[in-house]
Amino acid sequence: MSFIDVFKNIPQAELQLALYSTTPQQVERALQRPRGNLDSLLALLSPAAEPYIEQMAAQSVALTRQRFGANLGMFLPLYLSNLCANECDYCGFSMSNKLKRKILNTAELDSEIQLIKAMHYDSILLVSGEHETKVGIDYFSNVLPQVKRHFNHIAMEVQPMSIMDYATLVEQGLDAVMVYQETYQRQTYAAHHTRGKKKDFAYRLETPDRVAQAGVDKIGLGVLLGLDDWRLDALLMGHHLAYLEQQYWRSRYSISLPRLRPCTGGIEPKVVLTDRGLVQMICAFRLFNHELEISLSTRESPALRDNLFPLGVTHVSAASSTQPGGYSNPDTELDQFDISDDRSSRQVANAIMQKGLNPVWKDWERAWM
């Protein structure tokens, strides 16, 4: 049993129809009982919920503060490599892109670690393109101990792996795995992933099951907003989340809501997600799941991020570089995508405090895990 068994019975066309025929009465009912209710999530993600956005935001703020207090967890991505054996038309790392390719060696990794530690971070997200042979389990097993010596919390956003490989990395101190489905709509998925292992929709969809079975503490889901109808993708991600929580009660869950950003050779979004839509999605997920971690990256502008900090997000990155070696050599143009908020981590921390919130750098202890 994995999510694919559940997924094939989800009536996507019906759900899409329901999303666009939701009535204000259904939204009002959803606002009464949003928690853990997929019908309510549908209503809150629908266009009919847009006039209720202020009410949703008020509930979202209150629920988020009750659960997470004034805390916003700070993390930073560390790009290990930009090699990739996939062809994805929205991503700067795609194999056909004429881009200088790089894998960090021990010395380069150390230099990145030192610079990131100087910014006070203790929670790191290791990122790589998907290249199983050159940047696979052997490489990750080599670098993980080096990284764990300096950071209490390690998340990874790399290619999907086997249960055994995840279990090996857990032994070495891996705490979280982010694996984004990009889109839950098969045809759209096929259109954007044209070469490489990532073409395999089902293998990717089953990855969170494997991550959970390997005993990874936290699992991150995400869709790339702009590839297709975001309301439907968000709703299907809600179904995925509900399934996982039901199956794997020891795991912690987070979601990311990345909007398509400009990159080398990149595409234009098919469906534009507005700021209003982004806020609606954050609030809908908070009302649906009070404990869910919601992560906000530097893809968004400083002004928007400052406004989103109190609304329901729980984890924030700042001063990110999206290329391997980017903290040591910022201008080598190996980026996955252009970031939008380029403020320093100190400036972002100050912006967070101005909102009456508390940037938390350390919330995990590797010594006893």
Place this chain on the structure above:
Amino acid sequence: MLKIADVEFSSRLLTGTGKFRSSTDMLAALSASGSALVTMAMKRLDLAQGTEDILAPLKQSGVKLLPNTAGARSAKEAVFAAELAKEVLGTNWVKLEIHPDPKYLMPDPIETLKAAQILCEKGYIVLPYIHADPVLCRRLEEVGCAAVMPLGSPIGSNQGLITADFLRIIIEQSNVPVIVDAGIGAPSQATQAMEMGADAVLVNTAIASSPQPEVMARCFASAVQTGRDAYLAGLGVVSSHAVNTSPLTGFLTSGS
């Protein structure tokens, strides 16, 4: 006076250090609460870098710190956290909390009992956070816990004493102090716990997440005192019908 493992505390309100907007807010609230025992998550302490150190101002404030094992998912992790606390803070007191379920943060009774036994044998003063389970409280008392900390409702939920019927049994049976922990969202609920005979309550979210933590801390302090005083004074018996003075048997005592 509240007495836990031969230490006397002037206040029956225990508080926490999580969820505050800033350490200034936290210190003001702790001071207003009058709390003499304050819990703190070991996982939050950055011993290597010392960034956003919440420890220094707490130490300065003079409250007794009760390190907790939040984040631990098994007995093994919790024991390690307690040992770390002892090494770093020089205290053998520990609030034992083990929740493998990250959603509702329900305490794991099996791992908690296991860890409590190990830590008590090693000489720790163990205060376990548990479900309101009377038998588990007995078992924890038997392995040497200095107090028990049953929950009123899910942690951080502000739902009050939804376990009231079981708390009553625990309070009746316990030979160690009973500290009602988790779920107390309003001063009136703290009063209710104290009126029932709880030895103390622990309140964090309701204070830390209040728009005015300092004011709310003061409210809880007086609510706890009120509940305690009422308990000691003796509450009247609740009756479903009006009772006038001995209408049926008055003749037995009336001097005729």
